[in-house]
Amino acid sequence: MNILIENLSKRFGKFEVLDNINLEIKTNSLVALVGSSGSGKSTLLRIIAGLETATEGKIWLAGQNSDALSIQQRGIGFVFQNYALFGHMTIAENIAFGLTLRNFPNPRVETRVRQLLHLIQLEEFAKSYPAQLSGGQRQRVALARALATEPKVLLLDEPFGALDTKVRKELRIWLRTLHERLGITTLFVTHDHREAAEVAHEIIVFEKGRVKQAGKPKQMISYLKKK
Numbered sequence: 267m268n269i270l271i272e273n274l275s276k277r278f279g280k281f282e283v284l285d286n287i288n289l290e291i292k293t294n295s296l297v298a299l300v301g302s303s304g305s306g307k308s309t310l311l312r313i314i315a316g317l318e319t320a321t322e323g324k325i326w327l328a329g330q331n332s333d334a335l336s337i338q339q340r341g342i343g344f345v346f347q348n349y350a351l352f353g354h355m356t357i358a359e360n361i362a363f364g365l366t367l368r369n370f371p372n373p374r375v376e377t378r379v380r381q382l383l384h385l386i387q388l389e390e391f392a393k394s395y396p397a398q399l400s401g402g403q404r405q406r407v408a409l410a411r412a413l414a415t416e417p418k419v420l421l422l423d424e425p426f427g428a429l430d431t432k433v434r435k436e437l438r439i440w441l442r443t444l445h446e447r448l449g450i451t452t453l454f455v456t457h458d459h460r461e462a463a464e465v466a467h468e469i470i471v472f473e474k475g476r477v478k479q480a481g482k483p484k485q486m487i488s489y490l491k492k493k
């Protein structure tokens with residue numbers, strides 16, 4: 267799904283968090299949002315997901331004005347840095363959560379959960395609980411849970427932020443491979459320039475609520491090195 271962001275601004279009181287953002291996120295692309303803390307990256311993701319409303323401007327999702335779409339109708343999967351899994355539910359139940367909520371028939375839920383467990387290579391953990399998994403494994407489950415309802419867009423807000431360097435590196439390769447397989451339009455926020463350059467097709471740099479730079483990783487390397 268293609269995302270078009272048009273003259274988008276967001277103010278909290280007098281504070282301008284996003285200032286006239288214009289962006290196009292192409293279908294099937296994998297785009298990284300980087301920028302200092304407080305530059306508005308998470309707010310933009312939350313507005314796209316429908317968790318927050320813009321003060322001005324529009325977002326078009328596959329050509330449809332997002333104002334007319336509920337959170338469910340947007341077809342968006344979301345993963346946060348600390349998107350805690352439900353501790354009292356097994357891994358399979360966590361993945362099934364969105365499907366059960368939408369009253370999907372049981373056999374369909376079971377098939378989908380099996381496919382997703384295979385995709386994240388955690389089949390043997392179906393009946394385990396989140397506390398029995400490592401941080402990296404838990405984030406893979408969070409991603410599977412976001413993918414369960416077959417979203418057309420994935421929004422990842424610092425998905426690997428809480429993990430150590432080695433696990434982060436493994437997961438970023440995994441994310442890139444997963445994206446090549448599934449081709450879902452993906453926007454992910456990261457503080458880590460190297461991570462952005464390694465994973466994304468395009469990098470967008472935010473500064474004080476504005477788009478400071480945007481381009482392919484190769485074009486951005488010298489700019490990011492100066493940061």
Ligand SMILES: Nc1ncnc2c1ncn2[C@@H]1O[C@H](COP(=O)(O)OP(=O)(O)OP(=O)(O)O)[C@@H](O)[C@H]1O
Nearest residue numbers: 278283301302303304305306307308309310455457
């Ligand atoms: N609900 C809110 N009410 C008031 N101010 C808010 C609200 N949400 C965010 N802000 C402010 O908006 C600014 C941008 O926040 P945002 O989380 O979008 O930045 P960010 O670039 O994602 O930062 P980080 O990388 O630290 O997560 C911050 O100064 C934050 O305090």
